[in-house]
Amino acid sequence: MYKIQANKAVKVDEVTFSELQMLESDIEELLRSNIDMVCDEEESMLIVGRQVRNAQHGRSDLTAVDNNGNIVLIEIKRDRKDIESRKEAFEFQAIRYAASYAKIVDSEDLVSKIYAPYIEKYRSEFEHQSLTSSELGNRKLNEFLQVNGAENNFNKNQKVVLVASEFDEQTLSAVAWLNRNGVNMSCYKLIPFKIHDEVYINVEKLLPLADYEDYYVNFLEKSSSSIKKTGKKLSRQRLPKIDSLLEWGVVQAGDLIIAKDRDEEATLLSNGNVEVNGVEQSMQKWLKDIYGWSSVQTYVFAIHKQTGKSLSKIREEYMDKLAEEI
Known part of the structure; x- marks a missing residue:
């Protein structure tokens, strides 16, 4: 890890949990x-x-x-x-x-x-x-x-x-x-x-080690095309995240996000976080607080209010469209 200080990269050495007196x-x-x-x-x-x-x-x-x-x-x-x-x-x-x-x-x-x-x-x-x-x-x-x-x-x-x-x-x-x-x-x-x-x-x-194809995130069109031909699903490592959805324009800052089967809603921000009652937080934290689970499938349980579709469905449809255009 490096810390940028006065336009210089200063290396920060890792410590041990023992040195931190953590059990x-x-x-x-x-x-x-x-x-x-x-x-x-x-x-x-x-x-x-x-x-x-x-x-x-x-x-x-x-x-x-x-x-x-x-x-x-x-x-x-x-x-x-x-x-x-x-x-x-x-x-x-x-x-x-x-x-x-x-x-x-x-x-x-x-x-x-x-x-x-x-x-x-x-x-x-x-x-x-x-x-x-x-x-x-x-x-x-x-x-x-x-x-x-x-x-x-x-x-x-x-x-x-x-x-x-x-x-x-x-x-x-x-x-x-x-x-x-x-x-x-x-x-x-x-x-x-x-x-x-x-x-x-x-x-x-x-x-487990990521497949070498997992690193080709930018070649989404190629991955989508291969999915159509082979029927294989994208691995979790390759699934695009909220920053990609915003970049594609399939969702936009200011859109409303609703928790699945709940009444709570939040405003999507340009950095992928959400705003609730004037407080910015990650979408994961917002959903965790709502469902009371330790971790939540963000893209399944975050519903885009304008379309009524989950972020997972919006992502899937966009990737299918890319595959058809190739």
């Missing part, structure tokens, strides 16, 4: 409140557990459910030293925890074993105080699954997310091999920097 539990809490740091705008996620103890007395760091109905296990280590000092491999520990989650039979089972205790622990963060933790957990989880169309796919698959400031080669090699053999596991690197008294964190996805 693993601090990183865990950071991600619990900001899980969108390790998932993108094309994914919804609901945190349902923290420090969940399994039958073998192991504790998984964070547990979530994504918009496909998968149970997601998020395991955290501060740095490479913490990974290498463990007797049990980082990725194997996560797989063992994920295997125990495969035994959860339905959403009620998840609520009773994991989500209700989580709600009880963080009760002040939830609305409907008159409901029991189990009642509230069932309501919120079932709503999340229903709105995302995932009721019939609940826990058919499990997903693992590994997070650390640095990974050792053995872990990365093992995860790459697991990915090639159908295990849904990813690695995210959180790199802290300190400038004066402020801490910045750069998030880098290491695995």
Whole structure:
């Protein structure tokens, strides 16, 4: 990372979480409140557990459910030293925890074993105080699954997310091999920097590796044409974002954005953020506050008021039009 100072680039060296006197539990809490740091705008996620103890007395760091109905296990280590000092491999520990989650039979089972205790622990963060933790957990989880169309796919698959400031080669090699053999596991690197008294964190996805075609974002016409011919969908890395929609002119600054199936609306700004009651914020944060989820599929749940279409649909139609013109 470089800081521009008097037209000169001054390198800012990364620090360690240890130097910042941050514990693993601090990183865990950071991600619990900001899980969108390790998932993108094309994914919804609901945190349902923290420090969940399994039958073998192991504790998984964070547990979530994504918009496909998968149970997601998020395991955290501060740095490479913490990974290498463990007797049990980082990725194997996560797989063992994920295997125990495969035994959860339905959403009620998840609520009773994991989500209700989580709600009880963080009760002040939830609305409907008159409901029991189990009642509230069932309501919120079932709503999340229903709105995302995932009721019939609940826990058919499990997903693992590994997070650390640095990974050792053995872990990365093992995860790459697991990915090639159908295990849904990813690695995210959180790199802290300190400038004066402020801490910045750069998030880098290491695995799974992006396909080389993912980097050809500017060649949208070529990608769209190949989609028509092959029937393949664009990967998340290649899907254009709100800045592209504004550049194309399919949406414009000043347009109104409505939260899907809700009454709340916001004004789209030229930088891709939205303004609500005079306050500028990211579209992701606005939607998170409305739905009460940990992360929201921005382009699915943001509805363009002038057309009545989701940003995802507007994006899809524009890309289809480009493909037809080629």
